[in-house]
Amino acid sequence: MPKIVDHRARRRQIAEAVLRVTATRGLESVSLRDVAAEGGISMGLVQHYFRSKDQMLLFACEYLIERTNQRIAERIAASSTPQTGRSFLRTLLAEILPLDEERRAGTRVWVAFLARAAVEPELERFMRDTWTNSHNYFAGVIRAAQERGEIAPERDPQREAVSVFALTDGLVSHILMGHYSNETALRALDDYLDHLFGTES
Amino acid sequence: MPKIVDHRARRRQIAEAVLRVTATRGLESVSLRDVAAEGGISMGLVQHYFRSKDQMLLFACEYLIERTNQRIAERIAASSTPQTGRSFLRTLLAEILPLDEERRAGTRVWVAFLARAAVEPELERFMRDTWTNSHNYFAGVIRAAQERGEIAPERDPQREAVSVFALTDGLVSHILMGHYSNETALRALDDYLDHLFGTES
DNA sequence: TCGGTTATAATACGAGTGCATTGTAAACGG
DNA sequence: CCGTTTACAATGCACTCGTATTATAACCGA
DSSP, X not given: OOSOOOXXXXXXXXXXXXXXXXXXXXXXXXXXXXXXXXXXXXXXXXXXXXXXXXXXXXXXXXXXXXXXXXXXXXXXXXXXXXXXXXXXXXXXXXXXXXXXXXXXXXXXXXXXXHHHHTTOHHHHHHHHHHHHHHHHHHHHHHHHHHHTTSSOTTSOHHHHHHHHXXXXXXXXXXXXTTXXXXXXXXXXXXXXXXXXXXXXX | OOOOOXXXXXXXHHHHHHHHHHHHHOGGGOOHHHHHHHXXXXXXXXXXXXXXXXXXXXXXXXXXXXXXXXXXXXXXXHSOSSXXXXXXXXXXXXXXXXXXXXXXXXXXXHHHHHHHHTTXXXXXXXXXXXXXXXXXXXXXXXXXXXXXTSSOTTXXXXXXXXXXXXXXXXXXHHHHTTSSOHHHHHHHHHHHHHHHHTSOO
């Protein structure tokens, strides 16, 4: 055994450099040299930890998802408890929106990978799996709220999850382009929650 | 005056080559040589009609929007008349979804430009303007239906337009990745229209 | 201490890039 | 019919890219 180095930590460190470069200059201008420079390491080291550029990008994408999910879980844990199903769902969805620069940076990277996934089957599969997980989580939250009587029993959690997921993802793009303001997007979210939780009827 | 050539037609022809290459291999692998080969012309000709690659891509993006809007207008004109505000809106929104391969190709290109716009202010401005036009159109359609009594008067067309626009754009991404099926997406659209036109109350 | 394995760096290489330059043919105004 | 302008083609150039190769240093088991 030679030098002891935390392999996974090094890969994450490189992935973070990838994400930073992607957020500022876009995925198409990410080169191994840029990543190495951003991470303050040599290009050979990047190659040592990733067989190819594609594998490096895929890992960076997985890392982005993992980091984002972790951040969301933290914020939810930090929010006031106990809370209703509605407030929980609102916290969750609002956390997905790019409301501050940190999340905007993450979202810029995310749409870059999304565009790449449109022409790369392997990445597309990964995106689909990621979204399926999210969808199932949303549906579970909605079903739980329904079982607690917060949502009318005739609603189908699966169908509602489709709507709320698509609405949120759509708002994400529009906020990112500066088309809808944070307030406008949050109001649209609340409008939907009003509808789902039957405030208006 | 030398050879008489339709300048705009040539530029559109080149733009179509750009869109074809982008739809199959992605925006990041679009080179002047690829575009020339795809269009069956020389690389020098491409340079003759566009000062730089960036300008070529911007024009191609504008052309994509123009072509898409035109196609939507045609389909609407071809649909049965007269129709209710609801059926009109449904036709309009369903036409935006990538339900067949032709529209899927266009959508792949669209998300590629979207990702680029996230790191290019000029393109971002263009995207924002495009979306503002679409939003205003949607709001106008909703307001017209409201004035004809199809939608409850207390609804705000602007707010509803935000929701329907975001929902549709979200569904676009999810369909493109193969996450939601065409039927699932259309059902989510219909669910929203039920809500907007008050079928359920 | 020695041998082998790994971490890290430096660099060479061929392919591809956008753009600039140059060349050629065709169409008009004079 | 001539010259200027434009349409189009071909090629050269400086640069960047991902990857392969090689070199060096550090560590640990034997």
